[in-house]
Amino acid sequence: MxxxxxxxxxxxxxxxxxxxxxxxxxxxxxxxxxxxxxxxxxxxxxxxxxxxxxxxxxxxxxxxxxxxxxxxxxxLPATVLNPHLFEEVVQLLNQTCPGCHTPKQNRDSKRSNGATSQATCKYCSKDGTKQYPDVIFKALTSPRITLSKAKVQHDYNFMDKISITAEVAGRVTDKSNNNGSCEVLPLDYWDFVPHHHPPQSNMTKILLSPYQVSTPPGPY
Ligand SMILES: [Zn+2]
Ligand SMILES: [Zn+2]
Known part of the structure; x- marks a missing residue:
């Protein structure tokens, strides 16, 4: 040619x-x-x-x-989450293991193949006792629904109203005491959240700052 x-x-x-x-x-x-x-x-x-x-x-x-x-x-002097990508961030967080960062959907198939790369991950561990229950990330409010253009222009505090929370999944609240406390979580349960110092290990829901959401966690 x-x-x-x-x-x-x-x-x-x-x-x-x-x-x-x-x-x-x-x-x-x-x-x-x-x-x-x-x-x-x-x-x-x-x-x-x-x-x-x-x-x-x-x-x-x-x-x-x-x-x-x-x-x-x-x-920018501080981390700011893009309100237009807010829901995608929550989705991504929910699809990834907070401990070993592998996609959750692949986790079970990998383990069934006998692979042990995640065997040491306390969040993936399926030893029955499930000391480290799953974490569910949620958007406190949906910016796409609540943030009309007019609102963004007239309400400068709108970023304060959208936040991401991390919640312990599947823990049954002990209804016999009315203070909403749950079984005690392992002391290092929230260690995957950067710069988080939980005052008590039975916190089942925490509010994440944009910095905590976007900072890559350290090696495990
Ligand atoms: Zn030029
Ligand atoms: Zn894991």
């Missing part, structure tokens, strides 16, 4: 597929020309024209025709 560009030596490749992925923080920083930390940074001369400066600080262009603009990366 004829190589169309062989004469001029232009390298050619055959495109077989495209994959889409999320950028990592490092990739975002690599491809950005400026960090947005202060509100005034959004008009930084590094992001392109017009910016009040005579030229673009990244490419040196002096007219908008010569500069398409350059991307920046916004650095």
């Amino acid at each position: 004829e190589e169309p560009n062989a004469e001029v030596g232009i390298p050619t490749v055959e495109l077989r597929g495209i994959t889409f992925d999320l950028m990592t923080n490092t990739e975002m920083e690599k491809s950005s020309s400026a960090s947005i930390v202060e509100p005034s940074d959004v008009t930084s001369a590094k992001l392109g024209l017009p910016n009040g400066a005579p030229q673009c600080e990244t490419c040196g262009a002096q007219t908008v025709r010569e500069c398409d603009g350059h991307s920046g990366v916004i650095k």
Whole structure:
């Protein structure tokens, strides 16, 4: 077959597929020309024209025709969960074991094959006593239903009203005492939650901060 560009030596490749992925923080920083930390940074001369400066600080262009603009990366001082992805975050948390981070649906089949990679995971353990019951993550409220556009614009505290909770599943509340306490959980039950210091091990429901939701847990 004829190589169309062989004469001029232009390298050619055959495109077989495209994959889409999320950028990592490092990739975002690599491809950005400026960090947005202060509100005034959004008009930084590094992001392109017009910016009040005579030229673009990244490419040196002096007219908008010569500069398409350059991307920046916004650095928020605290972790914020995107309200539009809130429900997906809850779904993902519920599909993954909090201890060994394997997908829950694969867990049983793997174990039935005799694989023991999760045998040491206390949350996956099926020894009958089930000392470490499953955790169910829940959205306290559904942002898609409650957050109309108008509400987001007029209610600046709306982020306080959406939270993710982690709840112990399948524990029967001891109804003989009316204070709602349950059987005592193992002391390290909530250890999968970063920076959580439970005052007592019989807490069956905790509220997670966005930081706790998004921070990768340490090695187990
Ligand atoms: Zn430019
Ligand atoms: Zn596990």
